[in-house]
Amino acid sequence: MQAIGEPASTRIKGCRVRTSTALRRMSELGFDFAGIHAIDSLDDHALSAVRSLVDVIVDEMLTIEPVLLTKVDAVAPVARALRKTGVRWLQLHRTWSVDGLDALLTALRSEPLNTKVIMLVDPEETPSRELTTEILDLVDFVILDHRQGGTGRLLDSRALHRTLDVIPIDRVFLAGGITPDNVASLVSSYRPYAVDAQSSLLGPSGDHDVDRLVAFATAVRRLGAEGGAPRAIR
Numbered sequence: 180m181q182a183i184g185e186p187a188s189t190r191i192k193g194c195r196v197r198t199s200t201a202l203r204r205m206s207e208l209g210f211d212f213a214g215i216h217a218i219d220s221l222d223d224h225a226l227s228a229v230r231s232l233v234d235v236i237v238d239e240m241l242t243i244e245p246v247l248l249t250k251v252d253a254v255a256p257v258a259r260a261l262r263k264t265g266v267r268w269l270q271l272h273r274t275w276s277v278d279g280l281d282a283l284l285t286a287l288r289s290e291p292l293n294t295k296v297i298m299l300v301d302p303e304e305t306p307s308r309e310l311t312t313e314i315l316d317l318v319d320f321v322i323l324d325h326r327q328g329g330t331g332r333l334l335d336s337r338a339l340h341r342t343l344d345v346i347p348i349d350r351v352f353l354a355g356g357i358t359p360d361n362v363a364s365l366v367s368s369y370r371p372y373a374v375d376a377q378s379s380l381l382g383p384s385g386d387h388d389v390d391r392l393v394a395f396a397t398a399v400r401r402l403g404a405e406g407g408a409p410r411a412i413r
């Protein structure tokens with residue numbers, strides 16, 4: 180995986196990874212991040228499923244970073260989940276209060292994991308400039324997506340542009356309806372730190388579809404190899 184701060188092409192995150200097969204395939208294809216869901220609960224059952232995927236990454240030395248994705252918004256269970264699974268990247272798919280976030284980060288600082296936090300900002304909710312700036316002061320990255328998540332719908336472009344006036348693009352995971360067909364154009368236009376896709380990578384069975392994974396990774400990597408298309412004027 181590319182290191183933070185390295186000038187590099189846009190990273191790729193694939194979400195809702197549930198099987199070791201999908202994990203291996205994504206790693207082989209050069210996906211940088213695997214989003215592993217524990218959306219509504221961080222109980223032992225959910226954490227053991229996350230842990231078994233993390234074990235595959237560690238045991239097989241896969242070059243993909245697991246991201247724990249949750250809507251749980253309480254400090255103790257989130258800190259425990261990271262401790263129990265060994266995951267170092269956390270996606271909070273819910274807007275925390277600034278005080279809550281502060282408490283979480285204080286708790287995480289006492290852990291040895293050096294967790295990177297990605298927090299949801301939904302551009303269509305027109306977050307205030309002040310709130311967005313406060314969030315940016317606390318977290319490492321934001322994910323721009325619909326609050327609901329997993330919608331397969333693109334963000335409204337005017338709302339997206341408004342939000343990107345406040346958030347540096349190299350701290351953005353861009354999500355929401357990104358597909359193998361539209362990802363090249365979005366990367367060329369915005370050059371986010373990472374693109375994130377879920378619905379478009381799943382086949383009818385709900386599992387990751389190999390052809391879609393290949394098409395998605397190829398579309399992003401081809402741009403990187405070409406040095407990227409010129410940034411679009413917004």
Ligand SMILES: O=C(O)c1ccccc1N[C@@H]1O[C@H](COP(=O)(O)O)[C@@H](O)[C@H]1O
Nearest residue numbers: 194272328329330331355356376377378
């Ligand atoms: O997929 C879900 O059900 C989900 C539920 C709650 C929060 C996030 C969820 N999914 C995340 O949504 C983005 C984008 O998905 P899509 O490409 O638009 O389908 C991705 O990070 C998913 O992990």
